[in-house]
Amino acid sequence: RKEVEQDPGPFNVPEGATVAFNCTYSNSASQSFFWYRQDCRKEPKLLMSVYSSGNEDGRFTAQLNRASQYISLLIRDSKLSDSATYLCVVKTGNNRKLIWGLGTSLAVNP
Amino acid sequence: DAGVIQSPRHEVTEMGQEVTLRCKPISGHNSLFWYRQTMMRGLELLIYFNNNVPIDDSGMPEDRFSAKMPNASFSTLKIQPSEPRDSAVYFCASSPVGDSNQPQHFGDGTRLSIL
Numbered sequence: 001r002k003e004v005e006q007d008p009g010p011f012n013v014p015e016g017a018t019v020a021f022n023c024t025y026s027n028s029a030s031q032s033f034f035w036y037r038q039d040c041r042k043e044p045k046l047l048m049s050v051y052s053s054g055n056e057d058g059r060f061t062a063q064l065n066r067a068s069q070y071i072s073l074l075i076r077d078s079k080l081s082d083s084a085t086y087l088c089v090v091k092t093g094n095n096r097k098l099i100w101g102l103g104t105s106l107a108v109n110p
Numbered sequence: 111d112a113g114v115i116q117s118p119r120h121e122v123t124e125m126g127q128e129v130t131l132r133c134k135p136i137s138g139h140n141s142l143f144w145y146r147q148t149m150m151r152g153l154e155l156l157i158y159f160n161n162n163v164p165i166d167d168s169g170m171p172e173d174r175f176s177a178k179m180p181n182a183s184f185s186t187l188k189i190q191p192s193e194p195r196d197s198a199v200y201f202c203a204s205s206p207v208g209d210s211n212q213p214q215h216f217g218d219g220t221r222l223s224i225l
Contacts, residue, residue, distance in 0.1 A: 032211050034213075046214070087152075087153070094210050095165065095210060096143075096165075
């Protein structure tokens with residue numbers, strides 16, 4: 001079993017739709033969680049950290065469920081510019097090593 | 111502000127040749143990471159440095175790969191001899207001083223093709 005698993009998609013949604021991605025992780029000792037975004041042929045960039053109580057940044061909401069070992073990302077009112085691959089990232093321990101999912105591909109269509 | 115700078119952007123070479131990838135982290139960042147990304151395996155951490163010292167090289171695939179960080183502003187990843195299965199995008203990332211949850215800032219990557 002992979003340490004971090006994501007549905008690869010692709011998710012094809014119309015503009016304005018709400019879309020949600022889940023990510024599961026295998027190590028119950030994982031401490032920190034992030035969503036990164038990667039555009040086609042570009043580098044990954046941090047989208048948001050995921051906090052235990054859940055957190056929101058504009059149209060984006062991240063949730064953590066420790067009991068079931070998954071995190072989620074919800075995008076409301078999706079824009080064409082949201083089209084990208086969303087990478088789920090998990091950190092275990094106090095070192096700086098990140099474990100990356102393979103990513104979920106999102107295409108927002110006009 | 112300059113981000114992480116990688117060179118070359120693209121490299122095409124024949125198998126058996128030595129390949130050297132270069133990275134200049136963001137000034138003031140004390141952690142540097144080398145990643146490899148492929149469609150099948152996604153982003154894999156090869157090695158990372160804190161304050162120029164290698165901390166975890168468990169991701170380095172084999173002895174053909176080596177990485178150095180002679181000072182705070184420069185790192186290299188070397189593959190010798192290169193093989194076709196090394197073809198991938200190689201990213202360098204750096205993160206600032208502070209707690210270990212600081213975000214990682216990536217360079218544009220080097221697209222490596224071994225023929």
